[in-house]
Amino acid sequence: MPTGVHLRDARQQLFDAAERVLLRDGPHALTSRAVTDEAGCAKGVLHRHFSDFDAFLADLVLDRAAQLEAQTGALRESAGTGTVGDNLTGALTILFGPIPVAIIPLITFRDELRARLRKATPGGGIAILAQATTAVSAYLTDERERGRIAADADIDSLTLSLVGGGHLLFTDRDPGPPTTAVVDKFVSAVIADAVRRRPTASHPML
Template sequence: MSPRGVAIPDPRERLFAAAERVLSREGPAALTSRAITTEAGCAKGMLHTHFDGLDAFVAELALDRLARTAREAARLPGRAGRATVADNLVTVALTLLNSLEPAVVGLAMTRPGAALRIRRALEAGAPGFTATQDAIGEYLDAERRLGRLPDGTDTATVALALVGTLHHLLMTNWAGAPHPREPAERLIALLIGTDSDGAAGARATPPG
């Protein structure tokens, strides 16, 4: 029993964090309901109290981490005119890259029940990569209106290229692989064009 005045951690987040540790340390084959609850230090029935089985748990874990990235991306338009365009995009890129263990995505894809739940949730409007892409596009539009991107910048295509590449980097960010920050930064510089100070320049308009 927790002492009076001490907040009890959200049981869902406690289980999510435990699952990520198991996946990172032992791989997808080790992820069982018992392994998750043991890692979380809670009763063995807690997972099934909050989730309708392991497929539902894996789907909710993936959706929760995608929603975290979408929430960060939603703040981007409010940053227009502040810092540099490149710095703001790198911030949201790193949030996406750090929000999901690659093993979580891989596990969700190999469990048909989890994959179906994720697809249905996204189709129903759950925030995911599309929400992140839309927020980045809105942010780039705001920067273009402020004159920090050239008028001809195809913001929708820049957002699509960035999110698509980040998804690829996320899926190939296995243990021991170099951190994907450097290629993400190079991609952002290429897409928007930056000078030595990180300010957007003439290269921001994709070639026709």
């Protein structure tokens, strides 16, 4: 294994290498040696940029959570367009894509990582799930204000059902992630009552 490889953007290349290890081998296989071997550099490269491996992992999770925030911004922008079901189906597919789903058990597996994330950001203990919860809750609130779901809909309960159930749905990836039809069926079941109880018929149907 080469020890003198110069990494142009060391942090990003190390993050990308960690993702590949996670997706291929799972959270238990993610070590500093596995990351630097995957990146093709000396182990010392990681420690030149991070105080220790948990600091590296915390930055990895926060970096990916920030990317997810940018991607899910489109969910709020979709409020009032298309259908509520289609918008949520598309959002859950992004929120629980391969990388977020791989990162969640990594956080669960490492106590020190959760502790660092809690210090770094509110709700950071399970940063990816917190990001998903915030995005879905904000979107549902926007749709309620537009009259596309019932005025008395319990946003917190709907969000919990969508995020919790969505996480379970995407975690079982054998033989692969759920199809769009499966996700759409799940979403439709969760939001059906809130959509049917809308106070007026003047808004677009689901």
